[in-house]
Amino acid sequence: MSSYNLTHLKELESEAIFILREVAAQFEKPVMLFSGGKDSIIMFHLARKAFHPGKIPFPLMHVDTGHNFPETIEFRDKLMVETGETLIVKYVKDSIDKGTAVEETGINASRNGLQTVTLLEGLEEGKYDCAMGGARRDEEKARAKERFFSHRDEFGQWDPKNQRPELWNLFNGRKKMGEHFRIFPISNWTEMDVWQYILQENIELPSLYFSHKREVINRDGVLLGKCDYIALKDTEKWEERTIRCRTIGDMTCTGVAESDADTLEKIIEEVATTRFTERGGRADDKRSEAAMEDRKKEGYF
Amino acid sequence: MRETKGYLDMELLRFTTAGSVDDGKSTLIGRLLYDSKAIFEDQMELLEETSNQRGEEGVNLALLTDGLRAEREQGITIDVAYRYFATPKRKFIIADTPGHIQYTRNMVTGASTANLALLLVDARHGVIEQTKRHAFIASLLQIPHIAVCINKMDLVGHSQKAFEKIKSEFEGFASKLEIKDVHFIPISALNGDNVVDRSKNMNWYEGSTLMHLLENIHIGSDQNHVDCRFPIQYVVRPQSPEFPDYRGYAGRIEGGVFKPGDQVTVLPSGFISKIKSIDTFNGEVTEAFSPMSVCITLEDNIDISRGDMLVRENNKPTVEQDIDVMICWMNEKKMIVGGKYTVRHTSQTARCIIKEVKYKMDINSLHRNEEDREIGLNDIGRITIRTTKPLFFDSYTRNRNTGSIVLVDEATNETVAAGMII
Numbered sequence: 001m002s003s004y005n006l007t008h009l010k011e012l013e014s015e016a017i018f019i020l021r022e023v024a025a026q027f028e029k030p031v032m033l034f035s036g037g038k039d040s041i042i043m044f045h046l047a048r049k050a051f052h053p054g055k056i057p058f059p060l061m062h063v064d065t066g067h068n069f070p071e072t073i074e075f076r077d078k079l080m081v082e083t084g085e086t087l088i089v090k091y092v093k094d095s096i097d098k099g100t101a102v103e104e105t106g107i108n109a110s111r112n113g114l115q116t117v118t119l120l121e122g123l124e125e126g127k128y129d130c131a132m133g134g135a136r137r138d139e140e141k142a143r144a145k146e147r148f149f150s151h152r153d154e155f156g157q158w159d160p161k162n163q164r165p166e167l168w169n170l171f172n173g174r175k176k177m178g179e180h181f182r183i184f185p186i187s188n189w190t191e192m193d194v195w196q197y198i199l200q201e202n203i204e205l206p207s208l209y210f211s212h213k214r215e216v217i218n219r220d221g222v223l224l225g226k227c228d229y230i231a232l233k234d235t236e237k238w239e240e241r242t243i244r245c246r247t248i249g250d251m252t253c254t255g256v257a258e259s260d261a262d263t264l265e266k267i268i269e270e271v272a273t274t275r276f277t278e279r280g281g282r283a284d285d286k287r288s289e290a291a292m293e294d295r296k297k298e299g300y301f
Numbered sequence: 302m303r304e305t306k307g308y309l310d311m312e313l314l315r316f317t318t319a320g321s322v323d324d325g326k327s328t329l330i331g332r333l334l335y336d337s338k339a340i341f342e343d344q345m346e347l348l349e350e351t352s353n354q355r356g357e358e359g360v361n362l363a364l365l366t367d368g369l370r371a372e373r374e375q376g377i378t379i380d381v382a383y384r385y386f387a388t389p390k391r392k393f394i395i396a397d398t399p400g401h402i403q404y405t406r407n408m409v410t411g412a413s414t415a416n417l418a419l420l421l422v423d424a425r426h427g428v429i430e431q432t433k434r435h436a437f438i439a440s441l442l443q444i445p446h447i448a449v450c451i452n453k454m455d456l457v458g459h460s461q462k463a464f465e466k467i468k469s470e471f472e473g474f475a476s477k478l479e480i481k482d483v484h485f486i487p488i489s490a491l492n493g494d495n496v497v498d499r500s501k502n503m504n505w506y507e508g509s510t511l512m513h514l515l516e517n518i519h520i521g522s523d524q525n526h527v528d529c530r531f532p533i534q535y536v537v538r539p540q541s542p543e544f545p546d547y548r549g550y551a552g553r554i555e556g557g558v559f560k561p562g563d564q565v566t567v568l569p570s571g572f573i574s575k576i577k578s579i580d581t582f583n584g585e586v587t588e589a590f591s592p593m594s595v596c597i598t599l600e601d602n603i604d605i606s607r608g609d610m611l612v613r614e615n616n617k618p619t620v621e622q623d624i625d626v627m628i629c630w631m632n633e634k635k636m637i638v639g640g641k642y643t644v645r646h647t648s649q650t651a652r653c654i655i656k657e658v659k660y661k662m663d664i665n666s667l668h669r670n671e672e673d674r675e676i677g678l679n680d681i682g683r684i685t686i687r688t689t690k691p692l693f694f695d696s697y698t699r700n701r702n703t704g705s706i707v708l709v710d711e712a713t714n715e716t717v718a719a720g721m722i723i
Contacts, residue, residue, distance in 0.1 A: 004558070004590050005521040008313035008392040017594040018553045021535040025607055025648070049582035052596070053547060054539035137383045145380045163380065164716045165406055165631045167413040168705045169553070170645045174714040188394055190385045200309055 009197050013046065016185040018169060019148055020050040023130055023183055024057050026173035030130040030183075031123070034060040034087065036072035037248040038205055039134030041079075042194055043186060045203055048083065059086040061131070063119045065111040066093050067229045067250040075206040090122040107231060108219075110252040120156045123180060130173070130181040138190040148187055154178040191246075192271055199264045208245045211262040216241050222255035312391050314520055317411040317444070318419045319400040319435045325452045326421050329490035330384065330397060333512070336497045339386035381411045390516045400431045405664065405679040406631040408435060409719055412442035413705070416520050419511075420449045424457045424487070428470045430665050436471070437664050440478035441627060441681070441721065443698055445523045447483045448514055455489040459502040477667055479698070484518075486511050524591040525700045529557030529565070530618065531611040532647035532693075532703075537596055549580060549596040550605060555647060555702035556695070557613070558590045559597065567603065568610045568620065568693045574601040591702065608649040610693045618693045618703060623656075625723040626706065627697075629681050632717035634710065636676040636684075642717065643709040644688060647702070652689045652711075659683040683723070697721035 006014065023030050032047060034040045047056045062076065080087045092114050095101035101117040104110060123131055137144045147163050149171045164172055173181055189197075198205065215226035215238040224230055226238050229252050243256040244267075261267045320326035334340045384395040396411030398404060412418065418439035422432050439447055449471055457463040464487045475483065486495055487506055494500035497512045509517070534552035559565075563576045579589045580596040589595045597611065612618060630636055636655060644653045658674040661682040676682045697704030708718040 004524070004526050005312060006593065007309065008311045009309065011313045011592060014553065014592055014594040018534070018592075021551050021594070025535045050551070050594070051535075051537055052580070052582040053541075053544050053549075054537045055541070138385045144382045144384065160380075165410045165707075165719065166716070167410050167707055167719045168701065169414075170705065170707045172645060172707065172709055172714070172716045174643070174709060176714065188383070188385075190387070190392075192387065193392070196309055 009193065009200055012186070012189055012193055013049070013197070015169075015188065016043075016046045017050040019171070019183065019185040020047055020132070022171050022173075023132060023185075024051070026171070027130040027181070029126070029128050030058040030132065031088075031126065031128040032056075032058055032060045032132040033119075033134075034062050034076070035134075035248070036062070036068070036076045036206060037134070038194060038198065038209060039136065039186065041203060041205060042189075042197060043132065043134045044079070044083075044085075045201065046185065048085075056085050059088050061088045061090060061122060061126075061128075063090050063115045063122065064092065065115060065250050066091060067111055067227070067252050069206075069208055069225070069227075069245075069248065069251055069254075071206045071208050072248055079204075088122070088126070090118050092118045094118070095121060107233060108252075109231075110250060112250050112253050116156075123156070128180065129175070130183055132183045132185060134186055135184050136189050136191075136194075137187050146184060146187065148184055149173055150182040150184065151175065152180050152182060156180070158182075192268070195264065195268050195271055199268065206248065208248055209267070211242055211244045211259050211266075213240055214243050214256065215239065216243060216256060223257065224254075225251055225256050227251040311387065311389070312520065313394070314391050314417065314515060314518075315394045315396065315415050316417040316419055316448075316515070317396045317398065317408070317415040317439075318421070319398045319408050319411070319438075320421045320431065324400075324421045324423050324431075325490045326397075326400075329419075329421065329450065329452065329488070329496065330395060332490055332493060332496050333393075333395075334384065334386050336493075336512075337386040337388055339384075381407050388512070388516055393515065400435060402430075402434065402664075403679055405434070405438070405681070406629060406719075408438045409442060409629045409631075412438055412444055413701075413719065415442075415444050416523050417446040417448060417515070417518065418444045420447060422449060422451050422467055422471070424451050424453045424463055424467065427467045428474060432471070433474055433667075434664050436475060436480070437478060437667065440475075440480045441629075443479070443701055443721075445482060445520070446518055447480055448511065449483060449485045450490075450511060451485065451487050452490050454487045454494060454500075454503065455492055459487075459494075459500070461503070461505040464506070484508065484514055486514065525556040525702070526558055526590055527556070528616055528618070528695060528700060528703075529559060529563075529611070529613045530555040530647075530695070530700065530703050531559060531565075531597065532649070533605055533607055533609045533611070534648045536606060547598070548602070549598050550611070551594070551596045552648065553594045554589050554591045556591055556700050557616075558588055559611075560588045561585070564614065565599070565611045566614045566617065567605055568612060568617070569691060570603070570605075570609070572601070572603045573614060574599040574603060576600075608647075610647065612693070618695050620691045620693050622688045622691050624686050624688065624692065624694070625659075626684055626686060626720035627662075627681065627723060628676065628684050628708075628718050628720045630676050630678055630718050632710065632715060633678050634713075634717070635678075636718065638674075641711060643711055644686070644692075644706050645709065646692050646694065646706045649692060651692065653686040653708070656685045656687050659685070684720075686720075694722050696723060 092111050095118045101114040147166045216223045217236045244259045261270045382397045398407040398411040468485045488495040495510045533550045537549040561576050577598045577600045579586050660669040660671045695703045704722045706720040710717045
């Protein structure tokens with residue numbers, strides 16, 4: 001490698017930092033969405049890098065379904081105390097109480113879809129004109145065509161057929177009153193890049209990502225961890241397995257995977273050899289072939 | 302364990318592909334992804350299922366990239382799709398675009414950040430209009446490397462003669478273009494000949510396989526490391542007890558190499574100062590080059606803001622308001638001569654007026670049309686603009702970062718054009 005050449009991780013990092021700074025310069029009131037998952041933890045880390053030695057010039061927002069893994073919330077709160085950055089929490093329960101969101105019923109009930117309502121309410125309430133997220137193009141095929149700067153109309157909707165062309169590193173964040181942008185600084189990262197970066201930067205993660213023992217059920221091929229929000233069918237019963245999370249979302253729809261990987265090195269080995277996609281375990285993506293595209297059009301992340 | 306370490310040392314190569322349904326592009330990309338284990342079993346199962354449902358024979362790999370519902374229903378690609386794969390040596394980003402003339406804007410978009418263009422030629426048909434179009438766009442966008450894959454060699458009996466004929470056909474056409482580095486590879490995407498593994502059917506071919514080329518082609522010189530250009534993107538002023546007077550200029554190096562102690566000139570003010578430090582979260586660095594994102598502090602306290610640029614006194618960019626540009630129009634609303642647009646260039650934003658159209662380019666024949674000068678969607682032409690304030694730029698051929706602009710429609714806020722400064 002020549003001396004004036006960056007490694008792929010350095011180049012991806014530089015690209016993400018460039019975008020974060022562009023957001024701070026082009027928007028009046030941006031906010032960064034934070035879920036406590038590895039992608040948003042990386043985004044937070046990159047934001048600290050982008051504005052160092054200053055503080056991050058925008059707040060973080062967590063849309064809390066109330067169905068999170070307790071480990072996620074614990075980690076989130078500790079991280080904010082340690083870094084002194086600002087986090088706003090919006091609760092799906094508040095939207096349900098107000099009547100703007102309606103709780104799903106039935107055996108597979110999940111609050112995952114309801115997050116969109118609370119998110120859009122939160123953005124409107126705070127008058128945020130830009131929300132940054134840690135979505136990656138390799139995650140799902142509807143995301144493969146998402147822009148870094150993704151325009152949303154006044155209803156928060158995405159029009160995939162009418163996206164602005166995006167060339168070189170010239171980003172166009174202009175919009176009308178009431179419209180906003182979704183911005184994805186780590187669009188070009190893959191799951192492997194994320195793990196390598198976590199290893200390289202020595203970034204701390206919630207313990208859920210590492211192998212541990214947990215009581216689970218197997219529902220339609222997806223392993224779900226024990227919690228109060230899942231009602232069992234007659235034929236189902238909890239059994240203990242050695243598992244870890246590949247993604248972290250709601251306990252009601254985040255499938256966990258059987259794994260012995262208890263260090264970053266072992267996780268990277270596992271990611272390198274696995275034959276299944278990261279979101280393969282997400283019950284929310286399995287609802288239909290275009291499930292993600294439909295949710296995104298409505299304003300989901 | 303050693304493998305884990307190895308992964309941290311990879312380089313990044315961005316390449317673009319363009320083509321239609323039947324030249325084997327999807328098969329080739331599918332093969333690169335599958336052989337590098339970037340397609341997973343659950344994706345493959347879903348593909349098989351969907352292909353079956355649609356009554357197609359075999360697995361339709363286009364379904365993998367055509368992510369939008371409308372695309373799958375109509376069997377077309379409407380947008381740039383980004384795909385990723387990695388080998389132990391490099392990580393690859395593919396910008397995959399449809400090759401039809403009506404998608405010129407997508408090809409231009411995909412080409413704008415690419416190190417390499419992968420051109421597919423059907424060995425039975427030779428160089429066709431689509432090949433020429435893609436080659437022209439690769440040269441217009443100054444993609445540093447071109448790999449011409451002559452595909453379906455199995456259907457012409459793996460004949461060296463057929464390969465050589467297409468090669469010289471392409472070279473004849475390319476001599477009219479500004480193309481620096483071209484490689485020709487005879488392949489069969491379907492059978493995997495010369496894609497990842499060497500073909501046993503074409504012993505006459507002594508060059509590298511496609512994968513070997515992608516993994517080893519020298520990309521260290523693709524960035525400009527000569528002309529120092531640092532557009533200020535954001536000013537970092539913590540005003541905290543720890544850093545009460547810190548004033549750092551954040552941005553990405555867009556050309557040249559900067560070091561602490563270097564004398565720099567600030568544009569547009571012309572003030573001269575010295576670099577005090579180049580800061581990152583991980584500490585100070587001793588040099589910074591493109592495309593690093595850094596934060597620079599200066600010895601003197603001068604007024605600098607977003608849109609300004611740090612350069613060297615003896616190597617300044619052009620500072621001008623009248624600018625000649627090759628433009629690719631990207632919007633259904635036609636370009637208006639005399640119309641006003643917002644121009645985005647490095648970290649600068651200005652307004653501009655379209656003064657005149659010199660000619661429109663026929664991208665199939667490379668003919669310069671001076672009669673019909675109307676520029677609409679997917680048209681490419683040479684124009685002159687006048688900006689409200691001077692831009693600090695280099696010619697696009699000298700530096701892609703400081704030689705590119707986009708135009709924004711002031712009524713709709715849409716990005717309507719991409720421009721390469723001449």
